[in-house]
Amino acid sequence: MRPGSIPSVALLVCVVSACGVNSRAVRADVDFFEKHIRPVLVEHCYECHSDKAGEPKAGLLLDRRSGWEQGGDSGPVLDLDNPEESLLLKAISYNDDFYQMPPEEKLSDEIVDHFREWIEMGAPAPEEQEDDDKEESDAENREESVASLGTSHWAFQPPSLNIPAFEGELSHAHPIDRLIAVGLQEADLAPSQRATDETLVRRLHFDLTGLPPDYESMQQYLSSEDERKYEQLVEQLLQSPRFGERWARYWLDVARFADTKGYVFTQDRNYPDAHKYRDWVIDSFNRDRSIKEFLQFQLAADQLGSEQGSDLPAMGFLTLGRRFLNNQNDIIDDRIDVVTRGMMGLTVSCARCHDHKYDPIPTADYYSLYGVFDNSSEPGGDPSPLRMVDRKDLRDAHILLRGNPSNRGEKVPRQFLQVLSPDDRRPFQEGSGRREMALAIAADDNPLTARVFVNRVWGHLMGSHLVETPSDFGTRSNRPTQLPLLDYLTIRFIENDWSLKWLVREITGSSTYQQSVTHRAAAIERDPENRLYWRMNRRRLDFEAMRDSILKICNGLDLSEIGGPSDKITRVESRRRSLYAHLDRQNLPSLFRVFDVALPDTHVPKRFQTTVPQQALFLMNSPFIRHHSQGLASSREYETVEALYRQILARDPNPQEQELAKVFLTDGAHQSKEQTLAELAQVLLLSNEFIFLD
Numbered sequence: 001m002r003p004g005s006i007p008s009v010a011l012l013v014c015v016v017s018a019c020g021v022n023s024r025a026v027r028a029d030v031d032f033f034e035k036h037i038r039p040v041l042v043e044h045c046y047e048c049h050s051d052k053a054g055e056p057k058a059g060l061l062l063d064r065r066s067g068w069e070q071g072g073d074s075g076p077v078l079d080l081d082n083p084e085e086s087l088l089l090k091a092i093s094y095n096d097d098f099y100q101m102p103p104e105e106k107l108s109d110e111i112v113d114h115f116r117e118w119i120e121m122g123a124p125a126p127e128e129q130e131d132d133d134k135e136e137s138d139a140e141n142r143e144e145s146v147a148s149l150g151t152s153h154w155a156f157q158p159p160s161l162n163i164p165a166f167e168g169e170l171s172h173a174h175p176i177d178r179l180i181a182v183g184l185q186e187a188d189l190a191p192s193q194r195a196t197d198e199t200l201v202r203r204l205h206f207d208l209t210g211l212p213p214d215y216e217s218m219q220q221y222l223s224s225e226d227e228r229k230y231e232q233l234v235e236q237l238l239q240s241p242r243f244g245e246r247w248a249r250y251w252l253d254v255a256r257f258a259d260t261k262g263y264v265f266t267q268d269r270n271y272p273d274a275h276k277y278r279d280w281v282i283d284s285f286n287r288d289r290s291i292k293e294f295l296q297f298q299l300a301a302d303q304l305g306s307e308q309g310s311d312l313p314a315m316g317f318l319t320l321g322r323r324f325l326n327n328q329n330d331i332i333d334d335r336i337d338v339v340t341r342g343m344m345g346l347t348v349s350c351a352r353c354h355d356h357k358y359d360p361i362p363t364a365d366y367y368s369l370y371g372v373f374d375n376s377s378e379p380g381g382d383p384s385p386l387r388m389v390d391r392k393d394l395r396d397a398h399i400l401l402r403g404n405p406s407n408r409g410e411k412v413p414r415q416f417l418q419v420l421s422p423d424d425r426r427p428f429q430e431g432s433g434r435r436e437m438a439l440a441i442a443a444d445d446n447p448l449t450a451r452v453f454v455n456r457v458w459g460h461l462m463g464s465h466l467v468e469t470p471s472d473f474g475t476r477s478n479r480p481t482q483l484p485l486l487d488y489l490t491i492r493f494i495e496n497d498w499s500l501k502w503l504v505r506e507i508t509g510s511s512t513y514q515q516s517v518t519h520r521a522a523a524i525e526r527d528p529e530n531r532l533y534w535r536m537n538r539r540r541l542d543f544e545a546m547r548d549s550i551l552k553i554c555n556g557l558d559l560s561e562i563g564g565p566s567d568k569i570t571r572v573e574s575r576r577r578s579l580y581a582h583l584d585r586q587n588l589p590s591l592f593r594v595f596d597v598a599l600p601d602t603h604v605p606k607r608f609q610t611t612v613p614q615q616a617l618f619l620m621n622s623p624f625i626r627h628h629s630q631g632l633a634s635s636r637e638y639e640t641v642e643a644l645y646r647q648i649l650a651r652d653p654n655p656q657e658q659e660l661a662k663v664f665l666t667d668g669a670h671q672s673k674e675q676t677l678a679e680l681a682q683v684l685l686l687s688n689e690f691i692f693l694d
Contacts, residue, residue, distance in 0.1 A: 277316025463537030
């Protein structure tokens with residue numbers, strides 16, 4: 001590329017990217033601490049290094065965050081800048097002749113590695129509250145029982161319908177808009193004006209199919225005088241097979257989908273039939289299968305009357321997780337986690353080693369669900385290898401005290417969570433209980449499941465969730481600002497047979513969804529995070545939509561087949577949609593990490609969104625982008641500026657853009673016209689207009 005043209009534009013993109021705010025942040029998931037660190041501290045350290053010990057040995061408290069941060073008589077025990085120099089790590093590694101803890105015997109290498117990883121992560125742990133260790137860490141002293149929390153926390157209450165009445169302009173407004181108007185009026189705010197037709201067409205195409213509109217369809221919409229053209233476009237996109245592909249990707253994040261098991265010694269790491277689960281999800285969304293049934297079949301398709309076994313791949317939701325060196329306890333824990341967080345927004349796996357510190361989930365509830373999965377197995381050599389079946393020799397699980405398999409406590413029956421079945425709780429009667437569990441999870445009267453799903457859909461369409469923690473509706477979650485709106489959508493969603501397409505129609509049909517992204521200083525001052533939805537949120541295309549759009553625009557996207565085996569899409573010559581990417585848990589391509597693709601090791605509530613230089617550098621220099629921009633320029637169809645703008649941005653260039661482009665092409669006379677056009681195409685693909693969705 002020549003000086004003074006594209007590099008200057010691209011460098012600007014890179015510099016802006018480098019200066020952007022990294023929203024992934026340094027915040028690590030405290031789940032790691034709760035699973036791998038706290039149980040060890042409780043079992044091996046609290047006897048000498050907690051309040052219960054009276055005077056803690058060496059002045060060191062390990063039962064609270066402030067304790068290990070402050071350290072003891074020998075100074076700080078953690079060195080976050082140089083983890084290997086941490087006194088705590090040296091002590092449990094038996095690397096110091098004086099400090100060897102615990103004194104009775106060295107901890108296993110696996111536990112030591114967990115502590116090393118925890119320190120490298122920044123030693124994440126739950127934030128302390130006043131008297132936290134005295135009031136909440138000891139279950140005997142908790143003031144709120146499971147029953148009282150079940151009646152006091154908003155998420156455990158049935159949704160209620162209360163749509164406010166308005167006079168004048170809002171009297172006939174969409175229910176969503178009337179509910180949003182309440183918060184806006186209280187904050188003395190007004191909604192933003194409606195977005196332009198061009199913006200709405202592009203927004204709908206990406207939100208519903210993950211692909212951009214072409215110039216012809218854009219012009220057809222703009223020239224139409226049909227008053228129902230917006231509703232007709234929504235319906236057209238909902239009926240497209242691309243809809244199921246787009247929305248399947250969202251669910252696969254929840255399901256921690258991957259094509260491999262992770263490290264399993266010398267065994268085959270591959271799930272050769274993983275794609276059958278993905279195909280089932282795509283088909284379910286395209287058919288608008290009831291989400292109630294969609295969820296239930298993923299837990300117990302073998303027991304719910306599946307037609308000729310066609311729904312058995314649905315249980316890949318359970319069986320395609322990481323294998324944790326084939327440790328059965330960890331495999332079951334992963335399944336409990338993906339089911340409870342993914343479907344109900346409850347962090348039940350936090351109760352593996354102790355009663356949940358914040359939510360009404362005792363350890364006994366965890367092991368009741370543990371028993372369900374412990375009595376379910378995967379039949380070897382089965383024609384439907386993703387499925388599960390019940391064991392013949394059924395058995396109830398024992399509570400594993402502090403999560404230790406060698407320390408068994410009382411036996412607990414297989415049954416549903418106490419907080420969600422306060423009036424009629426009894427042990428499951430049918431085999432493992434998977435069917436009964438599935439029916440209880442996806443039930444009309446379960447206050448969580450439909451709410452959680454509705455919140456996920458709202459977040460994908462609006463750019464922010466009503467409940468900011470989409471997989472945690474527990475007591476640590478913030479009460480949603482728009483709870484009446486969440487409840488309205490939940491009730492109507494259930495009344496409409498849990499239909500995803502109905503829900504999408506309802507949200508996209510509101511004026512709230514159709515707002516512009518207009519910047520208004522006064523509104524930003526009152527509501528900087530747009531929690532009241534006074535405008536639409538501007539969003540950057542996720543990796544899948546960005547890559548698929550480039551392929552479609554450059555005539556390289558193969559849409560001839562829906563479903564099928566995974567493809568290594570990092571190859572330049574790959575033409576499949578990004579949805580079909582081969583996901584290897586051990587060797588996830590760095591490209592996926594750069595663009596915030598969900599890591600498949602565990603359930604992902606929502607994707608992080610970062611702005612880092614590598615993203616701009618990929619668009620500037622990668623063989624993928626150069627190959628496709630050159631391929632576009634080599635076609636005689638795109639020899640003019642107008643043709644390139646129409647193909648890439650689905651619009652005509654304005655006079656200023658036309659003039660700048662002509663100057664650019666003239667300056668490139670020292671090289672071939674094709675190369676200059678390729679550079680112009682790449683500039684357009686680098687533009688904010690292409691990468692962001694208004």
